[in-house]
Amino acid sequence: MMDLLGPVEIRSLAEKLDLRPTKKLGQNFVIDGGTVRRIVRVAEVEADDVVIEVGPGLGSLTLALLGAARHVVAVEIDPVLAGQLPVTVAARGLGDRLTVVEADALKLTPTHLSGYLPTALVANLPYNVAVPVVLHLLEVLPSLRKGLVMVQSEVADRLAAGPGSKVYGVPSVKAAWYADVRRAGPVGRTVFWPVPNVDSGLVAFTRREPPTTTATRRQVFAVIDAAFAQRRKTLRAALSGWAGSPARAEEALRAAGVDPSARGEQIDVEAFARIAENTPSQPPA
Incomplete structure (x- = not known):
């Protein structure tokens, strides 16, 4: 079984990097191995998948993904974290299956991805940019066929809402343009470090053709x-x-x-x- 990062390893890495998680970058790191295994399982990551992960942080979810997918493209905006992640992965002998892209996911284009065409998006998304990141990646990466993202619970509700719901709105309709979207379960607060003051939830999507229309x-x-x-x-x-x-x-x-x-x-x-x-x-x- 893949050697994952636990609470002790996460805090040790953070201390080594003199890292203080920031609200600005939405940094809440998953410290529970059971949660990342659950995410990979619910995401239905397969051996031939190329997974794009946004905001890998210290690598908790990345390591679980590397154990299941053919390749992982990790997009990290923080240069310190982007520099450490290959070291963490190489120590487990999986460096050839990881590509780290130091970039803002909201500005990502296929040219950033070293020729890889991601088939799945699996990520613990920074909550302040979750919706625009999901919509942007669905737009610019037509190779994405499926995904599972962990977001703030209220955001999960909005993304997965259908017509008639009180929380149905712009994110719901725009996401539905690209994919069938559904709630895929709650996530407890204590699986994160630092512990967030909001509840989290999983949202799954499966790409479908947009509505047939003459409009753009x-x-x-x-x-x-x-x-x-x-x-x-x-x-x-x-x-x-x-x-x-x-x-x-x-x-x-x-x-x-x-x-x-x-x-x-x-x-x-x-x-x-x-x-x-x-x-x-x-x-x-």
């Missing part, structure tokens, strides 16, 4: 943003700025088969795509 992703996302900018308004009112007037918004909604008196939280991504197909031309000046 950018056009669909513009409608989604407009619809939720003023949640309490009807779509007729919320989309009036996007369309140019309430009347033009109603015209686009009716053409899409959507009730103009509905609200954004009531409709699915396919409906947003139909609305975007009716993107109005700019009214004459």
Whole structure:
């Protein structure tokens, strides 16, 4: 069985690196071997997978992934951690299966990845950037077929929410453009160091084709943003700025088969795509 990092090893490494976990970088390190094994199991990582891990930190989850996947591409923004991770992995004889990319995941492109095409995203994501990181990677890495991320519990709820839910919103609809998303279980606070003051949860996704539409992703996302900018308004009112007037918004909604008196939280991504197909031309000046 893979020699994983426990609480003693984590604190020893942190002391060696003079590391003080920062809230700014969302650094809460997993210190429980059972939790990282569970993540790898629930993520259904297979022997031929190339896994991209964002924010590997000191390597708790990385080591468990290396024991299951063909290769791991670890994206770490902290230069000290990015420098230490290959040392930790090499000490266990797995250095040839790890590529460390020192970069901001929000600016990551395929050119950063040394020719690897990740098939799975598995990560304990910094909670302050979890949603934009997931959406960005799904956009720029079409090779991603599946994933499992650990995020703040409320963020997990929002990502996995369906129409009609109180927490259904922009993250829910945009994630649904790329994938089927579901909650995959809670995570206790005590598996982290330092212990966070929020609950965590696992979110799994499976890539699917986006809705069939003549609209571009950018056009669909513009409608989604407009619809939720003023949640309490009807779509007729919320989309009036996007369309140019309430009347033009109603015209686009009716053409899409959507009730103009509905609200954004009531409709699915396919409906947003139909609305975007009716993107109005700019009214004459």
